[in-house]
Amino acid sequence: MTRIKMCGLHSRADIEAVNEVLPEYAGFVFVPNSHRGVTLDEARALSALLDEVICPVGVFLDAPVAFVAAACDVGAIRMVQLHGREDEAYVAALRKRVSAPIIQAFVVRDAADVQRALACSADYVLLDAGRGDGRAFDWSLVANVQRPFFLAGGLDSGNVAQAVRAVRPFAVDVSSGIETNKTKDIRKMRAFAMAVRAEGEL
């Protein structure tokens, strides 16, 4: 069964939507210049409204370790997604501060990027074309990856079944593909989840 992460929640309506669709993971983006960005207080309040079966994930872009730790400490998130240029020293420093599992994101342009991702010490890797901008990368680059990974970048209800068949990811991660005019769209969220789950039943 391929797990689902729906990312970039920033309103009560978004929380009501994921509580209906029940993805395994929900993402809060702690990136100030993103249209999906949330503050620590906003994330804490929204996270408290999440169905308990959904794991809240914090998405960070080269944030100070102390800030990531604070998000975990206040209970806003239970998993950390590093989506910037964080290195192994950063991951080691973060592990000293938090027990939450760490997902490290890598931009995939070629086979060398995939090898670099596979060598990292994070609990999970996330393979993406960019940073929440709705672009896909060449999935054939990860067709033979053995390590469980989150597949991200340009997924939507129209292409996610093909992606799952092609690369069998641990989880699929979506943000732009479940939005209309930069706002989460419950119909697109339902269609995305249905496409992933139908693939798991084949």
Ligand SMILES: O=C(O)c1ccccc1N[C@@H]1O[C@H](COP(=O)(O)O)[C@@H](O)[C@H]1O
């Ligand atoms: O969503 C953002 O604004 C964002 C900003 C900075 C880093 C990552 C961000 N989002 C992540 O991007 C991927 C893919 O998103 P999309 O489906 O292509 O829009 C996903 O992992 C988000 O967590």
